[in-house]
Amino acid sequence: MAxxxxxxxxxxxxxxxxxxxxxxxxxxxxxxYTYKLANPxxxxxxxxxxxxxxxxxxxxxxxxxxxxxxxxxxxxxxSRKIYGNTxxxxxxxxxxxxxxxxxxxxxxxxxxxxxxxxxxxxxxxxIVAVDAxxxxxxxxxxxxxxxxxxxxLKLLYIAINIFLNVFFLIGCPWLMKVxxxxxSWFYNPNYGVGYIFxxxxxxxxxxxxxxxxxxxxxxxxxxxxxxxxxxxxxYPLLFLGIAGIANQNLDKILFPxxxxxxxxxxxxxxxxxxxxxxxxxxxxxFRYAYEPFVFAKNKDADSKSAYSMAMKYYVIFALLIFLGVxxxxxxxxxxxAPEYWIGxxxxxxxxFAYIFQGIFFNLSIWYKLTxxxxxxxxxxxxxxxxxxxxxxxxxxxFSYWGSVWSxxxxxxxxxxxxxxxxQKFMPIKYDLKRIGLYILYALILFGVSLLIKTDYEIxxxxxxxxxxxxxxxxxxxxxLPLNExxxxxxxxx
Numbered sequence: 158m159a160x161x162x163x164x165x166x167x168x169x170x171x172x173x174x175x176x177x178x179x180x181x182x183x184x185x186x187x188x189x190y191t192y193k194l195a196n197p198x199x200x201x202x203x204x205x206x207x208x209x210x211x212x213x214x215x216x217x218x219x220x221x222x223x224x225x226x227x228x229x230x231x232x233x234x235x236s237r238k239i240y241g242n243t244x245x246x247x248x249x250x251x252x253x254x255x256x257x258x259x260x261x262x263x264x265x266x267x268x269x270x271x272x273x274x275x276x277x278x279x280x281x282x283x284i285v286a287v288d289a290x291x292x293x294x295x296x297x298x299x300x301x302x303x304x305x306x307x308x309x310l311k312l313l314y315i316a317i318n319i320f321l322n323v324f325f326l327i328g329c330p331w332l333m334k335v336x337x338x339x340x341s342w343f344y345n346p347n348y349g350v351g352y353i354f355x356x357x358x359x360x361x362x363x364x365x366x367x368x369x370x371x372x373x374x375x376x377x378x379x380x381x382x383x384x385x386x387x388x389x390x391x392y393p394l395l396f397l398g399i400a401g402i403a404n405q406n407l408d409k410i411l412f413p414x415x416x417x418x419x420x421x422x423x424x425x426x427x428x429x430x431x432x433x434x435x436x437x438x439x440x441x442x443f444r445y446a447y448e449p450f451v452f453a454k455n456k457d458a459d460s461k462s463a464y465s466m467a468m469k470y471y472v473i474f475a476l477l478i479f480l481g482v483x484x485x486x487x488x489x490x491x492x493x494a495p496e497y498w499i500g501x502x503x504x505x506x507x508x509f510a511y512i513f514q515g516i517f518f519n520l521s522i523w524y525k526l527t528x529x530x531x532x533x534x535x536x537x538x539x540x541x542x543x544x545x546x547x548x549x550x551x552x553x554x555f556s557y558w559g560s561v562w563s564x565x566x567x568x569x570x571x572x573x574x575x576x577x578x579x580q581k582f583m584p585i586k587y588d589l590k591r592i593g594l595y596i597l598y599a600l601i602l603f604g605v606s607l608l609i610k611t612d613y614e615i616x617x618x619x620x621x622x623x624x625x626x627x628x629x630x631x632x633x634x635x636x637l638p639l640n641e642x643x644x645x646x647x648x649x650x
Contacts, residue, residue, distance in 0.1 A: 219392055
């Protein structure tokens, strides 16, 4: 069992190169945006439109990533045919979506409130459609256990995107001052936010080009019965995905319809939320490794014990990240401009909402493995309704405070429902007592940290570091003995 946990940790670390390191590099764009854009309202545009992109990506992939894993693992001999058919399905819907967006970009822009910036709509439409198609080749790389190729291509996209953002937002304004003739033929100094979308579009297209060798590894033999079986398994996962995105983005989509000062408030909310993304980086890396592990491990007699251990270790490391962020917020806050600091109070709530999202992902294995995905769809619908109603009621009065508490409540409800139904259909003995104690320890230490307010910032950080070390000592003593870690274990030998 320990060997399998180390294998899962190894794959999580490799995928983390693209997820954690990659998102960290993207995270470094946050200060660029908040310091270079004129005001929070401009960053509010970025937050709003990328929230739409995230939602549309879930809709356009409609659960086919997980569907591919499920059927490819059940029938490994025909995995390339399954791969080819999923690409035919998702490629067709992506092309139809691009056609729709190009034809109706102006009415869509009018509805969203960007009447004079309709090109943002078609650019983001192409980005999300191409990303949806590329999700299947990336899933195939995970299936054939090519984490290095996966990480390399993800990092390629990030490197190109960062380079272009820096070029357009820093390099071009400087060149306009010292040598305007070199860029005046293509650069518009008043376009601002638009160059963020242009950078993403170029990076997405280039990344997909490098995926072409893996795309052609599929067998493109259309099988209507196979596609129907995969879609019947996958479509309920669409609602699960929508619920996940609702936790992060539904509020950002609704904001312009609920407040007059929406873009400014949304800019502050979005910038603070980016600090909390460190939890999402970890959860995404864990998901990339854990999902193939779950389907492969399901054949073993001790699978439920492995799932229980994975849940406990996920919570432990997620809480460590939570404490790391809240303890060092006096340093991390400089990643966003001072105009956004007014919203830092919501950060702990966002972090815990993300932790519950990760717990829900861990719990979701029971209906994926028992082919009862419709339960997950119902749970997701309930959670989404909670989030939706909470935003409609509380955002007009409490702004982003209403959003974060609504998101937290939505995921808490989903976790409770998923756990109790899971114990009925696929009982797993999660160590709830230990998990609950760790959550309590973390909250107590966080509460104590709020009382540390000396006149010396370095002393504050030192005292909070002591609190973080206390949590680490408890974890090491109870569940993570140092002699079990590979490097230390070898040294002891």
